[in-house]
Amino acid sequence: MTTQMFGAPIRRKEDPRLVSGGGRYLDDLGHDALAAAFVRSPHAHARIVEVDAGDAVDVEGVVGIYVHEDLPGRIGEPLPLLIPHPTLTHGRTGYALARDEVNHVGEPVVMVVATDRYVAEDACQRIRVTYEQLPPVVGIDAAREGALLVHDDVPGNIAAHMLQEVGDVESALAASPHTLTLELDIERSACTPMEGRGVYARWDDERRELRLWSSTQTSTGVRAAVAAKLDLPLAKVECIAPDVGGGFGVKIVHPWPEEVLVPWAARLLGRPVKFTEDRREHFISAAHERGQLQTVTVGFDDDGRLLALDVKFWHDNGAYTPYGIIVPIITSTQLLGPYKPGAYRCEFWSLYTNTVLVTPYRGAGRPQGCFAMERAMDAIADELGIDRTEVRSRNFILPSQMPYDHGLLFQDGRPLKYDSGDFPASLAKIKALVGWDDFAAYRVEAEAEGRRVGLGIGCYVEGTGVGPYEGGHIQIETSGRVNVSTGLTSQGQGHETVFAQIVAEELGVRLEDVHVTTGDTRKMAYAVGTFASRAAVMSGSAIALAARNVRAKALRIAADALEVSPQDLEIVEGTVRVKGAPATSMSLGTVSVLSNPLRYAFDEAAQAATQFAGTFDPDKPPVAEDDEPGLEGRDFYSPTQATFANGMHAAIVETDPVTAEIRILRYCVVHDCGTMINPMIVEGQVHGGVAQGVGGALYERMAYDESGQLLNASFMDFLVPYASEVPTIETDHLETPSPLNPLGIKGAGEAGCIPVSAVIASAIEDAEGFPISRMPISPNDLWELRRQHAAGEIPSLHRATRSAARDAGTTEATEAKETTA
Amino acid sequence: MKPAPFVHHAPRTVGEAAAVLAQVGHDGKVLAGGQSLVPILNMRLASPAHLVDINGVEGLDGIDVSDEAVRVGALARHAALARSEDAYAALPLLRQATLNVAHPAIRNRGTTVGSIAHADPAGEMPAVLALCDGVVEAVSARGRREIGWQDFFAGPLETTLQADELAVAVRFGRFPTGTRTAFRESARRHGDYALAGVGVMVTVADGVVTAARASFVSVTDVPSVLDLGPVLAGTEASSESWGAAVDSAAAAVRDHVQPESDIHATSDYRRMLVGELTRRVLVESVTAAEGDRR
CATH class of the missing domain: 3.30.365.10 (Aldehyde oxidase/xanthine dehydrogenase, molybdopterin binding domain)
Structure with a gap:
């Protein structure tokens, strides 16, 4: 072999084409196609009384205007529930065009097909829909309360209620020398790929064949779904994913209403039709993720070893559940990270709200789970006065214990069984990379300059490569x-x-x-x-x-x-x-x-x-x-199970003592995705993931008001971090090959974003001396927390109190030597 | 996100532009850099029937420095103003502030006069015009007039410019010798609309402050200048009493502003923030020759 290819950090073959404008994305196709645009619900919850398109039909260039009643056969039936689950007792999906009722702002009600998108939007503006407003359910608290319902036939707004338990948590908690309970809150975010959704269809009337292009993460899935909806033989449908400008999860959902309606219209009209989603539509008509409330109770011994872990969480699944309950299932299993939990019980409720539906976004439930586990690890360390990495280390699953079976079912219905990983080695690498043991001295220096700094850590395990x-x-x-x-x-x-x-x-x-x-x-x-x-x-x-x-x-x-x-x-x-x-x-x-x-x-x-x-x-x-x-x-x-990648991140943040502005000074990643095919691409994946993680930790939230209006449905107000907000990312790799596949590889795509909220919370908490339990956090939020802390409404961390009492800096190294009561 | 139909007018002279504006009146909007107008059109938040595109009008892109003022034409882009060495030498505040306007791509296209005519409370250039005691020059078919900044801003996104008038230039007044300026703002992301911002001018003679003023971004409905003379004048700029004087100035600013709450920050936070920014720019203005250049 002259040149080694596998494992070499070679430049991407596709980049010269993509960065020089040679990419062909959905909207670059079909210049002769008619354009579809949609009248979408302006209300979060309402009954549709009447649609009056009288003023729109005369707009020059309008070819067709369609409401639910116009949709024949299966096209008018609810969209498929892609991933059923026994505990998803009340799964609900929407219609391609809303029938009688709308359940979130942005739900499609009328489709207009016209010569171009300008004309189609002109016509949309002239269509008058009369609604009878219904009280909306917004936010997990309102959903949990259950006084108002999203779907009349779903009591308590509960789509799914699931409980998994390994061991006897009640007894283990009762027998634990120490217990702690944390109340945690993670807000919504979204994939927001640079290219939104889009679909383009051509119908060949002579051959009775459909060819469609979709900006999708699954062309075979779209093909099968559209063939079924349009009652076409699979052999008569082709689906192509052209260049796609990012997906991050949202484009795995299918078929979207537009993916059914555009091919249908193309066949009905005998002309090519295209839909290109605009940014506002993406915010209110695609999907979000992340929103959960969590209650985490841990029982542990004097050394900080977990004896019991009891997690309850409430997951906001939005208005419908087309993608089942994959996200909360992943949270409930992957929150265990690299640790042995002792007895483990996880119970969750997946709840309907009158908001955009919730489906996987890069990380897919893991960032929330990691947040729960890592907040608990930090709390245990603080309670006992032990270094935070030491507590983690004491709870690690060891290489000699691989494969390690947690006794739970993972998102693919198969055992949650870790195949590989060397967590102690990863921890040693991340500590070396960030300079964990030197941080106390650095903090003393910074404090002498009037600066406030903190160090944080987060560890995760990610099941990748599911069948x-x-x-x-x-x-x-x-x-x-x-x-x-x-x-x-x-x-x-x-x-x-x-x-x-x-x-x-x-x-x-x-x-x-x-x-x-x-x-x-x-x-x-x-x-x-x-x-x-x-x-x-x-x-x-x-x-x-x-x-x-x-x-x-x-x-x-x-x-x-x-x-x-x-x-x-x-x-x-x-x-x-x-x-x-x-x-x-x-x-x-x-x-x-x-x-x-x-x-x-x-x-x-x-x-x-x-x-x-x-x-x-x-x-x-x-x-x-x-x-x-x-x-x-x-x-x-076709593997028997997922392969489990892992990683550990650490960060140093600085918080402004007056304005509470938060700056990430250093961000370090140690990543183990087994054997790397191309380290440069792995690194790029990690960078992109961290950037999205930083978004979730410090910037992005979906600002719904009480009536279910999304107040920040634009890139002006939904704060995706710019390059200027993403820190330099320092990486190191550990390669523990997976024994499960011929190449020894494990997935890398989602890794970067999983622990970021946990890491940043850990670092801010360390800087501030009081617990952080809600992410994302803005300067305003932190400033408000300081005020509450000063007023005695939030307790200090034990280590802050201890160091104040000792009046000798805030080094964890010295705390670690303390004996605890 | 496509605009409603409109008629596009492309006048070649100020006279032609004024004639079209006189004809279309309230149905028309002037298009210069388009960095605010075009998104508004695309989101159909406004649907003017006529766009009067002045990009082809000759002679509107000048940046001219005189003893009294820096005059900026209606087609001078933010980037041109930021780059202009003459303008910087005459009035460093212009560059200090302009570099805080959004991002390079927006500054390359957006115009300083357009930003002032848009009168967004979150805009930097209206605040700068106020601090510089500036003037807007307007032309209509009826003639030419000058509008002092106090009379120009009528409310958020609202000016006293008439529907048939075109703002052809603004003049930023120069400061007396011995004046230092600084500008600073804080945004959630670099280049976003600021949560709060402040520009200051401090005139120092023989080491003693003789005059000081501040104006603000995002914390007042319309540009508003606070005279800091009462708390700063007579203070020796590098003395120990400067620190206390600056704290008093920050307190005066917190009393003066009337920030609103939105999804990015509360009124209380913005009030604190603008006070702290004021403290920092005042310290900076007397310690650094050029102030903040970000």
Whole structure:
């Protein structure tokens, strides 16, 4: 092998195209298409009395105006509930166009199709919808109270109530020398990809075929859902995910109302139709995540070892549950992080509110779970006067205990069983990276300058690469070009590069000869989608297996032609050659020619495969009985369970003593996603995740008022951090390979954002000397907390009190030596 | 997010622009940099029937310095003003403040006069115009007039400019020799509308403060200048009493402003914040020659 491809930090193949304007996103397609726009509910909860489109029909350029009554058959039925669960006893989904009732601001009520989006919006403005307003349920408190209902037939607004318990929590708590209870609150945020949702459909009336493009994380899912809704044979529907400008979870939900309505309209009108979501629509009509209230009770011994963990939380699922209860299930299982919890009980209620629906957003319930666990770890450390990393260390699952089975069911319905990880090693790395043991001295210096600083830490474990499966297909052309296809989609992660790296390494070809296609149902009809940090694990493994099949076939054909044994051959930069005698060789392109017996030669190279070329054995059929023509191969990867990545973050923050402005001085990440295909891409994933985590920790919240209006439905008021708000991110990696897949890899996509709120809360708390239990936190929030703390409404941390009493700085190192009562 | 239909007018001269404005009256809006207007149109928060696009009008992009003032034409972009060395030498406050206007892309397109005519309480340039005792020059088919800043701002997003008038320039008055200025604001994210902001001018003669004024961003309905002379004048700028005087000035500012609460910060927080920013800019104005250049 001349150049090692797998594991090399090579630059992304797709970037020259994407950063020079060569990307083709949904709205770059279909310039001849009609445009769809929607009249959306301005009310959070209302009955639709009347729709009067009288003034809109005359707008020049309007082609069609549709309400629910116009939708035939399955198109008018509720949208599918994608992931049913036994505890989701009251699952509800909306309609493509609202029928009788609207349950959140932004729900689509009328679709207008017109010559362009300008005209369509002009018409929308002229449509008058009369509503009878109903009292809205906004916020978890109101939902939990249950006095008002989102859906009349869902008592208590409870979509799902789930309880998992391992061991006897009541007894373990009763027997614990110490117990603590924390009340925690995490607010809503959202994916907000740069490109919103979008769908474009063309109907071929002669062939009765539909081709659609969607800015989706699952083209196979959209294809199947649309075929079912439109009552079309699957063979008559193709779905392509073009370049997609970010997803982060929201685009795994399908079919969105628009994904059903646009193809339907295209067929009805016999003309191409397109919908491109605008930013305001994305805020009020797509999906949010995160909002939970949590009560965490921990029981522990004098050394800070967990004896019992009892968690109750209330999860705001918004108006509908099309994606089931995946988010709270993940919270309830993944909050355990790298720790042995002792007896564990987790009970949650997933509640309806008259707000935008809640579906996975990068991290998918883990940031909330991590927040609960890590707040508890810090509280235990503070209670006992033990260093925060020491308490964590004492509760770690050790490498010798892998695989570690928590005895719980994970989000894929399979056991929550950690396959790999070395948490003590990760902790040692993060402590070294951030300078944990030097921080006390740094704080003394800072305080002498009148500055207030704090140090925080957060650890997590992330189940990645959930099944059921993905596939890979590889075909080598006679030119030596290697075509690779996998069915899951790309939203900018660098799949063209990492999948090519895998193939280059496995096959022994040059990276530039490898061409990757993702998310096109014409190329690969069997696929699941891109979510749950699964692309590298699932498609990467499938592609590696497919490459091994192709390699074996290439060696077999070349061995025949060169009259040597396959074991004596190697493939180097696209050439099959005899080990030790590289002059005896043939290119993979030639192997490809030989793999496909021809009657007709189309070029010089092809002549070698034709019937009079004298290259075949007359006693054998041109294609062997158990073989196929062509140098290609396919395989699928379907694991028994998820593989568990992990990481630890630490940060130093500074808070302004007067204005309470919060600045992240340093942000450090140690990450273990097993064997890395491309460390530069892993690092990029971590950076992006941390940026979104910083958003969730310090900036982003969905400001719903009491009537269910979202007050900040724009990038002016919903504060996605700019580059100027994201700190420099220092990273280090630990590679503990997963034993579960052929490449030893674990997912990396969501890692960066999971512990950020926990880490920042930990650091602010450390700076301020009083507990932080609610995130995100703004300068105004912190200033208000200071006022409450000064008024005695919030207790001081024990370590703040201790150090004040000792009047000797606030070093944890010295606290660790203290004995506790 | 597409605007309602409008008629686009592209006058080539101020006279043509004034003629169109006279004709369309309240149905028209002037389009210069478009950094506030275009989003408003796209969100259909306003649907003017006519847009009078002055970007093709000759001779409106000047930045001219005289002994008394810096005159900024209606098509001078924020970025041009920030870059202008002449303007900076004459009135450093202009650069100090302009660099706080949003982000480079917005400053490249947005105009200083447009920002003043938009009269957003969160805008920096209205506050600067006030601190500099500035004047707006308006032209209409009826003639030309000058409007002092006190008479120009009528309320949030509201001015006394008539529907048929075009603001062709503003003049920022220069400060007496020995005046130092500083500008500082605090936003949730870099370049966002400030939660609070303050610009100050402090005139020092022989080491003693003789005059001081402040004006504010985001904490008053309309630009409002607070004379800090009563608390600062007569104080030696680098003496020990300066600290106490600055604290008094901050207290005076907290009493003066009337911030509103919104989803980003409460009134109380903004009041505290603008007081603290005032304290900091006053300290900075006498210690640093140029003040805050962020």
